[in-house]
Amino acid sequence: MIQKTEKIWHNGSFVAWDDAKVHVMSHVVHYGTSVFEGVRCYSLPQGPAIFRAQEHMQRLLDSAKIYRMEVPYTREQLVQAVVDVVATNGAWPCYIRPIVFRGYGEAGVNPFNCPVETYILNFPWGKYLAGEEGVDVCVSSWTRFAPNTLPAMAKAGANYMNSQLIKMEAHLNGYAEGIALDPSGYVSEGSGENLFLVRNGTLYTPPLGSSILPGITRDSVIRLARDHCVPVVEQMIPREMLYVADEAFFTGTAAEISPIRSVDKIPVGKGAIGPVTATLHKEFFAILHGQAEDKYHWFTPVPVRAAKQQGA
Ligand code: PMP
Numbered sequence: 001m002i003q004k005t006e007k008i009w010h011n012g013s014f015v016a017w018d019d020a021k022v023h024v025m026s027h028v029v030h031y032g033t034s035v036f037e038g039v040r041c042y043s044l045p046q047g048p049a050i051f052r053a054q055e056h057m058q059r060l061l062d063s064a065k066i067y068r069m070e071v072p073y074t075r076e077q078l079v080q081a082v083v084d085v086v087a088t089n090g091a092w093p094c095y096i097r098p099i100v101f102r103g104y105g106e107a108g109v110n111p112f113n114c115p116v117e118t119y120i121l122n123f124p125w126g127k128y129l130a131g132e133e134g135v136d137v138c139v140s141s142w143t144r145f146a147p148n149t150l151p152a153m154a155k156a157g158a159n160y161m162n163s164q165l166i167k168m169e170a171h172l173n174g175y176a177e178g179i180a181l182d183p184s185g186y187v188s189e190g191s192g193e194n195l196f197l198v199r200n201g202t203l204y205t206p207p208l209g210s211s212i213l214p215g216i217t218r219d220s221v222i223r224l225a226r227d228h229c230v231p232v233v234e235q236m237i238p239r240e241m242l243y244v245a246d247e248a249f250f251t252g253t254a255a256e257i258s259p260i261r262s263v264d265k266i267p268v269g270k271g272a273i274g275p276v277t278a279t280l281h282k283e284f285f286a287i288l289h290g291q292a293e294d295k296y297h298w299f300t301p302v303p304v305r306a307a308k309q310q311g312a
Contacts, residue, residue, distance in 0.1 A: 002123050005089035009081050009120040012073075014088060020119060027102035027114040032158030034101035035063035038253045039082065041092045041122065041302065044290035048092035049299035051253075051288070053079045055216045057098070063154040064100050069116045071100055078120075079300060085120050086302045095125035095254070101157070128192075128254035129176055134261030134273060135250075137190070139239060140166040140178035144188040144211035152211040159213075163191035177250065179242065179263065182210040187237040193250035193258070194218040197241055198276045204241070207234045217251040223296060224283050230276055247274035249281075256288070257281045 007014040027033045039056045041048050057078040064071045073081070082096055098120040105114030129135050142165045145152060150159055162180075170178035170191070179195060182188040187206055189195050194215040197204045203225050206212050225232050242248065246269040248260040257280060259273045273281070286292035 005091050007088050009085050023104045026104045034157035036099040039096040041086050041094045042288050043093045048302040052216050052298050053300040066151050066154040081120050083302050085122050087304050094122045096122045129258040134259035135176035136262045137177045138175040138264050140180045142166050144180045144182050146183040166191040186210050190250050193252035193255045196249050197245040198247035199245050202231045204233050221251050247277045249277050
């Protein structure tokens with residue numbers, strides 16, 4: 001169950017959590033007309049701080065632009081709204097969900113006469129993929145969408161019908177997650193995570209052309225790897241690379257860095273977390289927990305006075 005917070009930001013003002021409702025005839029309910037973000041706020045020693053807020057709000061605006069939804073806020077205004085939501089509700093660490101959708105207007109497919117609504121909310125949320133030793137995953141029988149069908153670069157609600165098929169199939173077959181291939185049969189990504197493989201010391205990840213979401217955690221990991229002199233190659237990855245990789249892991253806001261232990265019951269490497277994954281994992285979590293300096297300026301601090309930290 002979602003743990004409620006007090007207020008939700010809606011088009012520039014706050015409403016009570018229970019009052020943030022939509023009409024069943026809203027365009028989004030019928031046609032999936034939404035774009036959204038998933039953002040995390042961490043608890044640093046100096047207080048709560050939002051991870052890569054600017055990049056998330058930029059991707060939200062990019063997703064909206066692709067779908068011709070006019071958002072009447074700048075990136076900076078949206079970042080400020082995210083900060084205000086966390087400061088107002090005072091619940092951290094937390095997950096933040098900004099969402100833009102087409103509301104109540106007309107019944108047909110044409111979205112233009114349905115108003116664009118913007119909401120931002122936050123709630124406590126822990127680990128997404130359990131398992132410190134790595135997760136067991138499968139290759140999905142579902143593929144990601146072909147180019148020029150649904151735009152993979154947009155984080156749109158409708159894309160997650162595909163993700164749900166991948167996730168349900170994986171769970172019903174006893175796996176933690178499914179890896180989808182792209183329409184040409186190359187590795188794409190998990191239902192809600194980007195994918196990385198290590199082979200002979202080089203880090204490989206699929207390119208944007210393989211129907212992936214341009215993940216912000218993916219970008220952070222590429223940056224960390226390059227700064228640790230790990231070669232990074234963005235290239236199309238044949239399925240069998242999954243079976244012969246030395247290491248593999250998922251990245252995502254929810255999943256953070258989640259090591260993969262097996263794919264289709266074939267152990268990844270020796271079936272234990274490898275050295276490249278371990279180094280990146282350690283570095284990334286040191287930054288996220290404020291034990292290492294935020295040298296990339298990835299955090300936006302949230303000014304709070306009252307100590308309403310989760311569990312406090
Ligand atoms: N791919 C998909 C399909 C996702 O839903 C997500 C989660 N937003 C990601 C990749 C990872 O993106 P990010 O690191 O920006 O959360």
